[in-house]
Amino acid sequence: MGDLVKVENLTVAFRSKRREGLFRSGPSLKALDDVSLAIGENETFGLTGETGSGKSTLAKVLVGLYRPTSGTVRVLGREIDYKRRKDITFLRQNVGIVFQDPVRSLNPSLTVKEVISEALIASKSIPKKDYDERINFITKLVGVTKDLLPRRPRELSGGQRQRISLARALVVPKRLLVLDEPTSALDVSIQAQVLNTLKKLKSELNMSYLFITHDINVIKYVSHRLGVLFYGRLVEIGDTRTVDTEPKHPYTQSLISHVLTLKKVGLQETVVSEHRPAPTGCRYRIVCPAAFERCAAVPNWVDLGGGHLVSCFLYDHPSQKENRAVLPTVAASGGGLQGLPREPS
Amino acid sequence: MDVDNPGETEARQTLVPAANAPRSNVGHPREARGDDIALEIKDLTIDFASVDGRVRILNGVSLTAKKGEVVGIVGESGSGKTTLGMAILGLLDSPPANIVSGSVTFEGRDLLRLKSSEMEKIHGTGINMVFQEPLDSLNPVYTVETQIGEALKVQRKRQDPPMTQETEEETKKQITDLLRNLCIDKPEEVLERYPHELSGGMRQRVAISISIVEKPRLMISDEPTTGLDAYVQSRILGMFSAQRKAGETLLYITHDLTIASQICDRIYIMYAGRVMEAGETRGVLQKPLHPYTSTLVASVPQGYEDAPPLSVQLGEPPDLRNLPGGCKFNPRCPHVKDVCKETEPKLEKISTERFAACWRVDKELGRFS
Numbered sequence: 001m002g003d004l005v006k007v008e009n010l011t012v013a014f015r016s017k018r019r020e021g022l023f024r025s026g027p028s029l030k031a032l033d034d035v036s037l038a039i040g041e042n043e044t045f046g047l048t049g050e051t052g053s054g055k056s057t058l059a060k061v062l063v064g065l066y067r068p069t070s071g072t073v074r075v076l077g078r079e080i081d082y083k084r085r086k087d088i089t090f091l092r093q094n095v096g097i098v099f100q101d102p103v104r105s106l107n108p109s110l111t112v113k114e115v116i117s118e119a120l121i122a123s124k125s126i127p128k129k130d131y132d133e134r135i136n137f138i139t140k141l142v143g144v145t146k147d148l149l150p151r152r153p154r155e156l157s158g159g160q161r162q163r164i165s166l167a168r169a170l171v172v173p174k175r176l177l178v179l180d181e182p183t184s185a186l187d188v189s190i191q192a193q194v195l196n197t198l199k200k201l202k203s204e205l206n207m208s209y210l211f212i213t214h215d216i217n218v219i220k221y222v223s224h225r226l227g228v229l230f231y232g233r234l235v236e237i238g239d240t241r242t243v244d245t246e247p248k249h250p251y252t253q254s255l256i257s258h259v260l261t262l263k264k265v266g267l268q269e270t271v272v273s274e275h276r277p278a279p280t281g282c283r284y285r286i287v288c289p290a291a292f293e294r295c296a297a298v299p300n301w302v303d304l305g306g307g308h309l310v311s312c313f314l315y316d317h318p319s320q321k322e323n324r325a326v327l328p329t330v331a332a333s334g335g336g337l338q339g340l341p342r343e344p345s
Numbered sequence: 346m347d348v349d350n351p352g353e354t355e356a357r358q359t360l361v362p363a364a365n366a367p368r369s370n371v372g373h374p375r376e377a378r379g380d381d382i383a384l385e386i387k388d389l390t391i392d393f394a395s396v397d398g399r400v401r402i403l404n405g406v407s408l409t410a411k412k413g414e415v416v417g418i419v420g421e422s423g424s425g426k427t428t429l430g431m432a433i434l435g436l437l438d439s440p441p442a443n444i445v446s447g448s449v450t451f452e453g454r455d456l457l458r459l460k461s462s463e464m465e466k467i468h469g470t471g472i473n474m475v476f477q478e479p480l481d482s483l484n485p486v487y488t489v490e491t492q493i494g495e496a497l498k499v500q501r502k503r504q505d506p507p508m509t510q511e512t513e514e515e516t517k518k519q520i521t522d523l524l525r526n527l528c529i530d531k532p533e534e535v536l537e538r539y540p541h542e543l544s545g546g547m548r549q550r551v552a553i554s555i556s557i558v559e560k561p562r563l564m565i566s567d568e569p570t571t572g573l574d575a576y577v578q579s580r581i582l583g584m585f586s587a588q589r590k591a592g593e594t595l596l597y598i599t600h601d602l603t604i605a606s607q608i609c610d611r612i613y614i615m616y617a618g619r620v621m622e623a624g625e626t627r628g629v630l631q632k633p634l635h636p637y638t639s640t641l642v643a644s645v646p647q648g649y650e651d652a653p654p655l656s657v658q659l660g661e662p663p664d665l666r667n668l669p670g671g672c673k674f675n676p677r678c679p680h681v682k683d684v685c686k687e688t689e690p691k692l693e694k695i696s697t698e699r700f701a702a703c704w705r706v707d708k709e710l711g712r713f714s
Contacts, residue, residue: 044650050574051546157661158422187421187600187662192644192655199654214574217603221646221655241649258575260603262630262645276530 003038003074004208005062005095005176010035010071012057031057033232034071034298039176044202044209046223046240048216048255053229055212059180062210063097064088076175093123096169100181102161106153106168113149116168123172134171141204142166143197159190163197170205178210183218195222216259220244225307228252230284231277238308248310251284282313290314382450383563383594384410384433389447391432394440397666402428403618406447407692410563415585415595417609417626419602419641421662425618426598427477430565432457433596434474435464451563469496469559470503475566479552483540489551490536493520496555523554527584546577553584564588565596570604582608602641606630611698614638617663617673620692624699634701634713637674672704680705680713 013028031054039045049055060066061073067082074080075094080087099105106115116135120126126134139149142163153161162182169177179198183191199222202209211222219226219240226240228251236249247253277283285295294313302315391403403425410416418426431437433449435456449456451472456464476482484492494516501508511519517536524532527550540548549569556564566585570578585608589595599605605612605626612629614622614637622635633639643656663669669676671686678685684704692702696711707714 050576051544159661188602188644189421189640189657190662192646192657195646196654196657216575217646220649221652222650224650244649255575258579260575260578260607262603262606262642 004041004043004076005039005210006072006074007038007058007062008036008072008074010058010061010073011069012054012061012066013069030232032061035229035232035234036071037227037234037237039208039210041175042202042206042208043225044211044223046219046226047210047212047229048214048219048226049229050214050255052231054232055214055229056180057232058229059097059178059210059212062091062176062178063095064091093125093172094175095178096172096174096176097178097180098162098165098169098182100184102158102165102185103153105165106161108153111150111152112144112156112164115153115164116171119168119171125172135167138167138171141201142170143193157190158186159194162186162194166194166197166201170201173205174207176208176210178212180212181214182211184213184215191218198222216244216256217261228255233283234311235284236308236310236312238304238310239306242306242308248304248308248315249284249312250288250290250314252310282311381412382409383412383414383452384408384596385448385450386429386433387448387450389429389432389449390445391428391437392443392445394443395666399443400665401445401618402442402665403432406615406618406620408613408620408623410594410596412594413589413592414611415589415597415609417605417612418596418598418615419600419605419612420615421600423617423662423665424615426600426615427567428618429615430474430567430596430598433563433565434468434472435459435461436474466503469499470561472563472565473556473559473561475549475553475556475564475569477568477571479545479548480540482552483548483555485540487539488536489524489538489540489543490517490520493523493551493555493558497558500559520558523558524550527554527580546573546580549573549577549581550584553581557584557588560591561593563594563596565598567598568600571599571601578604602630602645614641617665617668619673619702620700621674621703622701623692628699632712634695634699634706635674635703636678636680636705636713640677672702 010032011030011034012032013030015028035054035058037045047055047058057066061068064080064082072079075091078087078090080091082088110118113135116139117131120131120134135149136146139146144160144163144167148156148160148164153164156164162185182198183194186194195218198209209222211219213219223240225238226243227237228235228243228249230251236243236247236252243252244256247256276286278286281296282288282291282299285291288295292313299311299313300316301309301311303309304315386406386408389403389406390401392399393402406425406429408416408418408429418429420426428437432444433451433456437444444457447457451467456467459467497516497519498510501510520536521532524535529535529547529550535543535547540551543551553566553569570581573581582604585595585597597605597609609626611624612626613620614629614635616637622629622633622638629638630642633642640657646655663673669686671684671689672678673689675681675685682704690702690704692700693708695701695706695708699711703713705713
């Protein structure tokens with residue numbers, strides 16, 4: 001798989017709104033901090049993390065809604081200069097996006113057909129006479145029936161609206177589709193239908209997905225590879241099955257142990273403290289049960305083989321590789337963050 | 346889906362109780378506390394007046410909750426879950442709502458026939474409700490401290506005999522401790538804040554703590570964790586499990602089967618304002634009788650990217666203004682027969698504590714056929 005999108009050392013910082021006198025004061029907030037990842041052709045890359053971990057910020061950078069503070073974004077080998085209009089156009093021609101809220105992301109005053117054709121008009125990619133053909137093709141593919149075309153978004157159900165968002169994103173063919181929590185606002189049975197459609201579309205339209213959600217069950221089901229974000233930093237990347245069954249980073253281990261499944265009947269009575277990121281070094285070290293002195297520095301990426309990368313000092317023993325096997329994992333010692341001494345506040 | 350694999354299901358059934366042995370007491374509070382009924386809803390039917398005429402939101406819903414039990418109400422949007430919760434509390438405005446028939450018995454009194462002044466005394470300490478959107482239930486112009494403090498005051502006043510109100514400092518300390526128990530960092534600072542200054546998860550925890558300090562005999566929570574991430578969800582579910590231990594009855598409304606499987610003793614599956622299936626959570630989810638329950642269970646994503654497509658029939662949720670004849674699920678049902686389109690099945694007892702409304706469920710055999 002060649003790299004379709006390559007993100008290197010991406011940092012996005014937002015300035016603090018707090019003011020003292022005339023000037024902005026307070027530190028800027030790094031929503032994304034030194035994030036690198038690559039998405040291959042025909043691949044679904046899953047990105048997960050808690051609320052506020054920077055998942056949506058990455059999505060918005062990839063469609064040109066936010067500018068990176070530093071770092072580079074390459075799409076099809078071309079480095080995107082976010083100050084050049086041409087590059088942004090190039091970006092948007094190749095990368096589409098579907099947002100979480102199907103109510104707020106569709107213009108309420110336009111009909112379904114107008115919503116979809118707007119994307120065609122803006123792209124100027126095909127002559128006007130071919131619009132109908134293209135719209136018919138895409139709506140059939142995403143499962144929107146013809147009788148919905150003259151209606152307005154408020155007359156439709158959540159699942160239908162999300163399908164229309166999909167049709168709008170794909171009516172001009174894209175190489176990468178960013179899906180930012182596309183099913184969290186939907187009922188389970190509708191979510192299942194949308195997930196089935198997404199899987200089918202991907203093989204038919206030959207594109208890649210960046211699938212963002214906090215729902216681990218969903219992300220496992222759709223993605224080939226998985227990245228875990230914690231307060232703006234990626235902590236682990238790897239094959240979905242590997243990360244799910246053998247999570248290495250203490251945060252991933254804790255996250256996966258908290259996933260509710262139908263198989264785990266009965267409540268797990270774990271005590272979770274509020275996650276506070278450390279300002280320096282490994283962001284997870286304040287709550288990490290395995291933290292030690294070295295964690296005050298930013299951990300390096302450790303390659304565990306098979307494309308499984310983890311950013312944690314527990315595995316960073318270059319001289320004695322065999323030691324990794326006996327290092328204590330959080331899951332083995334009872335899981336979660338149970339019994340951790342809480343920091344005095 | 347694991348339900349399709351009987352061998353695995355059985356293996357788990359024998360394994361799980363052993364692994365969870367210390368918790369088995371929590372899972373079956375009825376045995377420990379006796380069979381007293383906290384809430385009994387009988388044949389509740391509610392219409393709403395709309396521009397398209399009368400719409401039946403609930404149709405003959407019956408439900409019981411025993412003391413100390415967690416009862417789940419599960420269904421898609423528009424199945425009438427929230428309306429049911431609001432009806433119990435008497436929060437439906439009439440018009441547009443119109444209670445056609447039925448009764449809601451709580452502690453021996455029919456709530457639907459109480460005067461509003463009597464109902465007011467039940468609200469809060471008798472029954473209260475946590476809503477899905479905490480911004481709607483919190484008052485935007487009061488601080489967290491004022492709002493939790495107010496609930497605490499009401500709770501003390503209604504004790505028999507009324508407790509003397511504590512000083513401001515003692516109240517503050519009590520609220521701080523409560524918030525700290527809910528894993529809220531720096532509770533002293535949170536107390537001073539207004540609802541809009543809190544994150545979604547914090548707001549929801551504040552709303553829940555207002556309910557908790559009132560120590561209600563019955564708590565209704567309407568999708569309290571929807572849209573929140575796994576961590577906040579675990580924290581909130583943990584709080585509910587603590588409430589259950591304190592002997593409180595809980596009605597938990599959700600569309601998420603995975604959550605229901607975690608905390609509910611029994612669940613009611615609702616569709617188009619009707620109860621389709623009811624029974625013990627484990628039984629209902631592992632061996633669903635009604636095809637609708639099977640659909641819901643099959644909708645939960647399982648496995649990895651190479652897993653087969655989720656087996657869900659296409660079709661949108663029912664339009665209450667325009668329901669089909671016969672069984673209301675028949676247009677989406679994979680096992681539909683002629684009789685399903687003609688007559689609506691009644692909710693019938695299949696085995697102890699197990700009910701289903703489906704023509705295809707054999708009462709003698711106690712299974713789908």
